[in-house]
Amino acid sequence: MSTATTVSSPPTTRKYWATAALLYLSYFVLGFSLFAQAQFKPALAGQWSTDVAGVAAAIAWMMVGRLIAYPIAGPIADRVSRRLGAIIGASLLAASFVGIVFVSNPMLGTVMCVVAGLGNGFLDPAVYPALSEVFPKHSHIANLFLKFSILVAQFLLPLIISATGGADLEGGFRTVYLGFAAIIAAVIVGLLFAPFPPNESKQDAASAAPRAAITVSAPMIMLIVLGATTITTFTLWGNTNQELGKAYGMENPALTQSWYSAGAMVAILISTALLTRIRATQIIIFYPLVSAITLIAVYFVHTPWIVPAAGFIIGWTAAGGVLQLVTSTANSLFPHARGLMTSLVMIASAIGGFAFQSLAAPWVVAAPGNVLLLNAGVTLVGVALAVFVDRAEKSRLEVARAA
Known part of the structure; x- marks a missing residue:
């Protein structure tokens, strides 16, 4: 085959x-x-x-x-x-x-x-x-x-x-x-x-083999949860960066959105090159880790320049396709249920995005720093989960090469 x-x-x-x-x-x-x-x-x-x-x-x-x-x-x-x-x-x-x-x-x-x-x-x-x-x-x-x-x-x-x-x-x-x-x-x-x-x-629905492929497993659950954590990183940032810019003395906080969009577009091109050399799951580990470090840095460094700079980095490492790579990894690990896995990851992303935005809403204006810490915490949870998913993806690739 x-x-x-x-x-x-x-x-x-x-x-x-x-x-x-x-x-x-x-x-x-x-x-x-x-x-x-x-x-x-x-x-x-x-x-x-x-x-x-x-x-x-x-x-x-x-x-x-x-x-x-x-x-x-x-x-x-x-x-x-x-x-x-x-x-x-x-x-x-x-x-x-x-x-x-x-x-x-x-x-x-x-x-x-x-x-x-x-x-x-x-x-x-x-x-x-x-x-x-x-x-x-x-x-x-x-x-x-x-x-x-x-x-x-x-x-x-x-x-x-x-x-x-x-x-x-x-x-x-x-x-x-x-x-x-x-x-x-x-x-x-x-x-x-x-x-x-x-x-x-x-094609595989008629056989008994797919039944095992869609059995609930730890990698499946982790990928679904990653759908929630990866979307939370950039949605919470998007809802807070204008208030942070004002609090830190930016003359034009709207510029942060432009830097954010530029970072996201650059990410697609850089990630495309990286994917020829490393596993997608390694990007899913590294990019959110950089996002979390950036969010923590913004919490401690109260200067105007850091907000647009962080916008570019968050655009790159959070909004530049990490959710798409999580979905693609789910399709790779569960090829007999690709539509189902895409649905589950996206359901989690919708619920997670809504839940954490609702949780953070009272802080957006009154205490945007609290949103940064919440965001960094959720993002780090995603990093930990991605480490285990990377192991499962590495094993899948080893089996595919052996076949």
């Missing part, structure tokens, strides 16, 4: 390049969905006949949509098809884009945010495994570039807003949303006809 895979991989991969391009394009559009509502709050407040706080409350329901979708989407991606899961997710995104700009009250706006979250929840368990199967020898790098697709959308969105007339109701927000709806509609059409690689989870 190993020999056959080696011989056939190059032409098979080329055959699916168009499919991969469509999947990456779907995540570029997903990146727009993740950030657009927050950027267009003034426009949406006018469209939905509410205020900015009402829009912010609706945005939070995107996480609920993800949590609803993941338990359903994982089995669909594993047992039915990756194609169907990706098409459902893309269709839900398209519906949310159209709905968001035409509904006229906050309740329906909230429903559309839930629909957007559902789209995210269906895409993840289909796209991550599909790319692992398109690029079996470079699955970690393939999944890492999903984050890059999201970051490109995040980078371009402010430029698009400026070019189309601003983020208020008189601006071109409807044109932007409908334009992205058209892009994702084209992706849906492409996915209907694009070839997908054999679904390994579905």
Whole structure:
């Protein structure tokens, strides 16, 4: 089996390049969905006949949509098809884009945010495994570039807003949303006809072997918990860095976000090079360790320059694809349940992100230093778990080489 895979991989991969391009394009559009509502709050407040706080409350329901979708989407991606899961997710995104700009009250706006979250929840368990199967020898790098697709959308969105007339109701927000709806509609059409690689989870479902592969184990639990710790590092930082900048005397705290985004984009390129030399799990250990040290340094060093510098480092070592590498590792260790494992990691990330943000909320303005310590503690727990996951991944690779 190993020999056959080696011989056939190059032409098979080329055959699916168009499919991969469509999947990456779907995540570029997903990146727009993740950030657009927050950027267009003034426009949406006018469209939905509410205020900015009402829009912010609706945005939070995107996480609920993800949590609803993941338990359903994982089995669909594993047992039915990756194609169907990706098409459902893309269709839900398209519906949310159209709905968001035409509904006229906050309740329906909230429903559309839930629909957007559902789209995210269906895409993840289909796209991550599909790319692992398109690029079996470079699955970690393939999944890492999903984050890059999201970051490109995040980078371009402010430029698009400026070019189309601003983020208020008189601006071109409807044109932007409908334009992205058209892009994702084209992706849906492409996915209907694009070839997908054999679904390994579905192929093995008929045998008894996969039963052992999805048995609850220590590495499985640790990977799921890592989904919560890795997302917490950058979400808590994102919610606190502006307040830290003000407290430390920065003239323009908003600059921290620019440095953060730059660090995240650099991380993708550096990590891609590193993955040709070291295990993904080694990055999952080292990057969060650097994040934790950085957070502790910011707690003790109260100078303006440290906040943007830390933003760049946190962007690099926390937001630059660590969650994607955790998901990719879960797919590698449990190849017969890739959709399920993606769902479980992402469920943990959604719950963890929400729980720790809620816990830290009273401190964000009153005591941002406390948020730094909480964040560093959660991140260090992730480092400890990653050490054990690295051992399991090392053993898997040794067995694969021996075969």
